Amino acid sequence: TPRHATPSIPTRSLPARKPGNVLEEARARLHVSSVPESLPCREQEFQDIYSFVESKIIDGTGGCMYISGVPGTGKTATVHEVIRCLQHSSDQDEIPAFRFIEINGMKMTDPHQAYVQILQKLTDQKATADHAASLLEKRFSNPAPKRETTVLLVDELDLLWTRKQNVMYNLFDWPTRRHARLVVLAIANTMDLPERIMINRVASRLGLTRMSFQPYSFKQLQQIITSRLNRVKAFEEDALQLVSRKVAALSGDARRCLDICRRATEICEHSSSQPSDTGLVGMGHVMEALEEMFSSSYITAIRCASLQEQLFLRAVIAEFRRLGLEEATFQQVFVQHQALCRVEGLQPIGVSEGLAVCQRLGTCRLLLLEPSRLDMLLRVRLNVSQDDVLYALKED
Amino acid sequence: MSVLLQHPGYADERLRLVTERLPCREAQARTMLALMGEPEQYSYPSIFIYGHRATGKSYVTQTLLKELELPHVVVSCVECVSAGLLFEQVLMTFFGSSSSASLPRSPSFSDFVRLYRQLCTQLPANQTRYIVLDKAELLRDMDANFLPGFLRLQELVDDNVTVIFLSEIVWDKFRPNTGCFEPLLLHFPNYSKVELQEILAQDCHPSYSPELYSSYINILLGVFYSVCRDLRELRHLAALNFVKFCEPLENGEAKEKDTHKLWRNIEPHLKRAMQTVYLREVSSVQWEQQQQTEERETADMRVLSAHDHVELPFYSKFLLIAAYLASYNPARTDRRFFLKHHGKIKKTNFLKKHEKTSNHLLGPKPFPLDRLLAIFYSVVDSRVAPTASVFSQDKRLLFSGGASISLPVVLSEPVSTQCLGSPTPDPQRTLPYLSALQRAHQVKVNPCEM
Numbered sequence: 123t124p125r126h127a128t129p130s131i132p133t134r135s136l137p138a139r140k141p142g143n144v145l146e147e148a149r150a151r152l153h154v155s156s157v158p159e160s161l162p163c164r165e166q167e168f169q170d171i172y173s174f175v176e177s178k179i180i181d182g183t184g185g186c187m188y189i190s191g192v193p194g195t196g197k198t199a200t201v202h203e204v205i206r207c208l209q210h211s212s213d214q215d216e217i218p219a220f221r222f223i224e225i226n227g228m229k230m231t232d233p234h235q236a237y238v239q240i241l242q243k244l245t246d247q248k249a250t251a252d253h254a255a256s257l258l259e260k261r262f263s264n265p266a267p268k269r270e271t272t273v274l275l276v277d278e279l280d281l282l283w284t285r286k287q288n289v290m291y292n293l294f295d296w297p298t299r300r301h302a303r304l305v306v307l308a309i310a311n312t313m314d315l316p317e318r319i320m321i322n323r324v325a326s327r328l329g330l331t332r333m334s335f336q337p338y339s340f341k342q343l344q345q346i347i348t349s350r351l352n353r354v355k356a357f358e359e360d361a362l363q364l365v366s367r368k369v370a371a372l373s374g375d376a377r378r379c380l381d382i383c384r385r386a387t388e389i390c391e392h393s394s395s396q397p398s399d400t401g402l403v404g405m406g407h408v409m410e411a412l413e414e415m416f417s418s419s420y421i422t423a424i425r426c427a428s429l430q431e432q433l434f435l436r437a438v439i440a441e442f443r444r445l446g447l448e449e450a451t452f453q454q455v456f457v458q459h460q461a462l463c464r465v466e467g468l469q470p471i472g473v474s475e476g477l478a479v480c481q482r483l484g485t486c487r488l489l490l491l492e493p494s495r496l497d498m499l500l501r502v503r504l505n506v507s508q509d510d511v512l513y514a515l516k517e518d
Numbered sequence: 519m520s521v522l523l524q525h526p527g528y529a530d531e532r533l534r535l536v537t538e539r540l541p542c543r544e545a546q547a548r549t550m551l552a553l554m555g556e557p558e559q560y561s562y563p564s565i566f567i568y569g570h571r572a573t574g575k576s577y578v579t580q581t582l583l584k585e586l587e588l589p590h591v592v593v594s595c596v597e598c599v600s601a602g603l604l605f606e607q608v609l610m611t612f613f614g615s616s617s618s619a620s621l622p623r624s625p626s627f628s629d630f631v632r633l634y635r636q637l638c639t640q641l642p643a644n645q646t647r648y649i650v651l652d653k654a655e656l657l658r659d660m661d662a663n664f665l666p667g668f669l670r671l672q673e674l675v676d677d678n679v680t681v682i683f684l685s686e687i688v689w690d691k692f693r694p695n696t697g698c699f700e701p702l703l704l705h706f707p708n709y710s711k712v713e714l715q716e717i718l719a720q721d722c723h724p725s726y727s728p729e730l731y732s733s734y735i736n737i738l739l740g741v742f743y744s745v746c747r748d749l750r751e752l753r754h755l756a757a758l759n760f761v762k763f764c765e766p767l768e769n770g771e772a773k774e775k776d777t778h779k780l781w782r783n784i785e786p787h788l789k790r791a792m793q794t795v796y797l798r799e800v801s802s803v804q805w806e807q808q809q810q811t812e813e814r815e816t817a818d819m820r821v822l823s824a825h826d827h828v829e830l831p832f833y834s835k836f837l838l839i840a841a842y843l844a845s846y847n848p849a850r851t852d853r854r855f856f857l858k859h860h861g862k863i864k865k866t867n868f869l870k871k872h873e874k875t876s877n878h879l880l881g882p883k884p885f886p887l888d889r890l891l892a893i894f895y896s897v898v899d900s901r902v903a904p905t906a907s908v909f910s911q912d913k914r915l916l917f918s919g920g921a922s923i924s925l926p927v928v929l930s931e932p933v934s935t936q937c938l939g940s941p942t943p944d945p946q947r948t949l950p951y952l953s954a955l956q957r958a959h960q961v962k963v964n965p966c967e968m
Contacts, residue, residue: 477690485697495658495691 145387145403148356152347152384154377157199162349163342164200170333171204175305179208179220179271184297184304186328188279190313191335194375197309200335201275208273220271227281233289236282240274255292265301272304279310280319287324294327337374340366346376347383356387361408368412378415385411420506423486424514430471433462434479435488435511438502452480452500473498523547527556528586536585541720542713543578546706550582553702554680557588557645561680562702563672566654566692568685569706572749575684576652578706583648590648595656601664605630608649613637627667634675643678654683658692666698673699711743718749718756726764730774734763737781741788746796758795758802762787762809833902834911840894841915845882849889856896887912 141147150156161168171187178185191197205222212219223243225236237254241247249257274293276282282289297304312318313334316325338346343366351357365386369379383403390407424435437458441450444458456476463470471479477497484491490503504511523533523544528551540547554561567575576592583590591611598604602625606618609630617637622629649671651657657665667674668681685692689703709717715735722731738756746752763784766772772779794800800808830838847855877883890912895902902908 474688474690478693481693481695482697484695491695493695494693497690 144354144356145391148351148354149384149387151350151352151354152380152387154380156350157202158350161196161199161203162345163338164196164335167196167200167333167335168204171201171307172207174331175204175208175273175307176217178305179212179217179273182218182271182303184271184299184302184306186294186297186306186308186331188316188328188332189307189309189335190311190315190332192311192337192373192375194373194377195335195337196376197335198275198277201307201309205273205275218270220273222273222275224275224277227276227278230281233282233284236276236289236293244272258296259292262296262302262304263299269301269303274304274306276306276308279308280312280315283319287321290320291324291327294324294329298327338370338376338379339374340370343370343374343376343379347379350380355402357383357403358405361386361403361405364405364408365412368416372416382408382411382415385414418510420488421510421514423488424506424511425517427483427486427488428479429468430475430479431483432515433466433468434459434476434483436515437462438489438504439508439511442504442508449501449503451498452477452502453498455480455502456498523551525551525556527558532585532587536582539581539585540574540578541717542709543574543706546574546578546704547582549704550578553704554582554588554646557586559646560672560678561646563679563699564669564681564683564701565704566683566685566689566701567704567706568688570708570747571686572751573706573708574749575706576650579650579682579684583650588648589643589645590650592650592652594652595660596653598656601625601627601630601660605633609633609637612647613641627661627663631667631671631674634677638675638677645678647677647679648682649679650682650684652684654685655687655692657683662694665692666694666696669701670699708747709749711739714743714747714749714752715739718753721753721757723760723764726767727774731760733777733780734760734784737763737784738788741785742792742796745792751796754802755791755796758805759784759788759791761806831911833898833908834915836898837890837894837908837911837915840890840897841885843897844885844890844893846877848877848883849885852889852893856893 141150171189174185174187189197189201208217208220209222211217221244223240225239225243227233227236230236230239232251234251234255237251237258238249241249241254241258244258244261247254247257276293279290282293284290293306293308296302297306308328313332316328320328340363344362347357347362347366362383365379365382369375369382372378386403386407389410390401390403393407394401424432427435434455437455438450440462441455441458442448445454456473459476460470477494480489480500480502481491481494483489487505490505492500494500523537524530525533536547537544550565553565567579569575580592589612591608593604593607595604598607602621602623605621605625609618609621617633621633649668651668657668668683671681672679683701689701715732718735718739719728719732722728735756738752738759742752742755763780766776766780766783767774772783791805795802795805843855891904
């Protein structure tokens with residue numbers, strides 16, 4: 123094998139199928155990975171980040187920015203779009219040239235690997251973490267007249283936390299050096315991360331240039347989907363509104379919204395009799411998809427459990443009521459179970475069978491159990507609320 | 519004699535041999551044969567066999583597999599201190615000695631499965647392969663994925679392989695919390711008295727008639743059956759005491775027919791054996807020597823539990839007594855017992871109600887060093903100077919395991935000591951090396967001796 127081979131994956135023997143009908147077309151457009159050219163509803167944030175990075179590049183200085191927001195609010199996509207626009211304008215010689223480097227905390231086995239990855243992307247050098255740190259230190263603190271500005275995007279910043287926080291410290295300390303010309307954009311989920319986990323000297327170097335991405339409102343979500351679909355007529359207007367209202371009420375996560383829409387197109391496709399003739403995705407399909415995505419599976423699990431398992435759950439609740447606690451030993455529950463068996467006119471089961479029933483419920487995570495070697499003294503707790511169990515058992 | 523085992527796929531001749539070698543276990547052997555099926559057929563992925571000690575779990579399994587010449591490996595989980603040993607043994611037996619060379623240094627279960635699959639394509643099984651894991655309860659203490667992994671090994675390696683687990687513990691205590699593939703459970707019941715008699719009577723002495731040996735076993739079981747049903751233990755006792763049983767016959771005092779006379783001769787001997795050999799107070803070699811030399815009585819022998827006399831220096835003795843008194847008496851009563859002029863005591867309500875239960879039941883209590891010395895001075899009649907030697911005696915007692923410093927949680931607390939009169943000291947409060955020392959030679963303090 124060649125020494126410096128470029129890693130690649132095997133190519134397909136057949137090219138990927140082109141979408142055949144409207145629904146498939148819509149599904150391809152709604153996929154989370156197909157990022158659109160322009161992100162709707164993030165114009166203000168885009169402008170802020172753009173002007174921040176642009177000014178730093180033009181001035182030839184460095185700086186930090188902290189970007190926060192719940193998952194699925196378009197943080198990484200906006201930053202990427204900013205970089206794309208900046209690269210476009212630097213190609214046209216409107217601003218000086220710059221380099222863009224991206225690292226992700228989730229893709230590292232150890233926080234110190236950040237140094238290695240940054241060094242490799244900057245200079246194609248491979249080094250150990252310590253060596254890479256010292257090389258980077260030297261690079262950023264020594265003057266070099268022809269150096270271009272480096273923009274570093276640090277995604278999932280909270281995973282770079284170490285006990286001494288030296289990785290975070292270095293990342294935010296380098297931009298303050300005079301000759302560094304480094305712009306760091308740090309992304310994380312929580313707004314108060316600098317105050318919560320960073321020690322003072324790290325937080326103060328991060329500075330106060332912060333931006334938080336608000337969750338999408340239902341109108342914004344609707345606009346996002348419409349812009350994605352881009353005149354492909356696959357959804358009823360009301361159906362889209364229902365999806366966006368539901369998602370906005372829960373989390374405002376755009377990914378979740380797109381996933382539900384994709385699932386609804388699938389349901390629509392399956393429900394129609396002929397594959398060629400499919401109507402629009404209606405309210406019914408969307409409702410079904412929402413049900414699938416949001417409903418708790420515990421109640422279904424309890425309803426589908428065997429008779430003895432249902433009796434056991436009932437015995438657990440009876441024992442909890444008797445004790446007035448939310449915890450009981452298997453022995454206590456088993457006594458209740460046998461009494462219930464007699465009441466129901468069933469043959470009382472043995473201890474082994476009772477334990478098997480209990481442990482099966484434990485594997486479904488309906489109960490929380492201790493290790494099985496304690497057998498009779500094993501403590502039992504419910505993992506769902508008592509009301510849910512009673513509601514599920516009441517039906518029959 | 520029992521019914522012959524029959525199963526298609528195995529030669530009748532072999533099965534007859536197996537039947538002869540498995541007395542009183544025909545039913546279990548038949549079930550196992552049915553589960554195993556013919557050699558080429560796929561067997562159930564995992565079988566869990568449980569039963570008391572010495573009910574023939576390993577013996578039946580190994581005899582069946584060995585006599586029917588099936589490819590099998592027997593691994594005792596006690597020996598496998600690391601998982602690598604277990605994997606190595608399995609791979610070596612099935613695929614030859616060079617197969618385990620490519621296992622990495624500390625193999626994981628997936629390494630084992632990968633290598634097994636790889637070797638299995640070169641050497642596919644034409645008969646069911648059996649992995650017998652003896653003492654399977656130790657699998658629970660290994661990595662969490664071992665037990666579930668072995669339970670569905672057949673599925674993982676895609677080979678005709680069956681794992682047999684042998685354990686004295688029921689399956690309920692094995693089941694992992696995340697669930698697993700449920701094995702078939704097979705119980706080996708205890709031998710009844712009749713069955714024990716039948717099995718024990720098989721190894722009779724060649725120079726005497728089988729009837730005589732059978733009656734000897736009958737007497738032996740009459741004495742020992744109430745305390746011991748362990749076949750191995752009983753067989754050992756039978757072998758040890760048979761010489762004594764035959765003594766009257768050799769001397770010509772009795773004939774083989776005089777069962778009553780023989781019984782009169784052996785019965786007290788067996789009763790004595792129960793108190794000595796059975797509890798391992800006297801070793802088997804000692805017991806046999808004593809039977810030959812006859813003159814000395816059994817009671818005179820220095821049994822193991824009589825060896826716990828430790829010669830101590832004068833002050834050490836008193837220190838030990840003081841420590842014992844300090845740890846088993848409430849501090850409230852010290853004034854009354856040890857002070858010469860303690861003033862008046864109210865007779866009534868001297869002992870509170872909860873203290874009426876014996877302090878010996880609750881175990882020793884910790885006490886500060888000051889109290890130990892105070893009691894020591896009041897117990898010893900003469901004047902003792904608190905010299906370095908007294909304190910060093912104190913230390914030496916600690917190291918010989920008589921008393922132990924209980925580790926104070928907060929270091930500012932005074933170091934307190936505790937007399938280990940009880941056989942089980944609180945392990946958390948004892949220094950680890952001290953507890954090891956205690957096990958090595960424990961000083962028993964008997965209240966009656968003082």
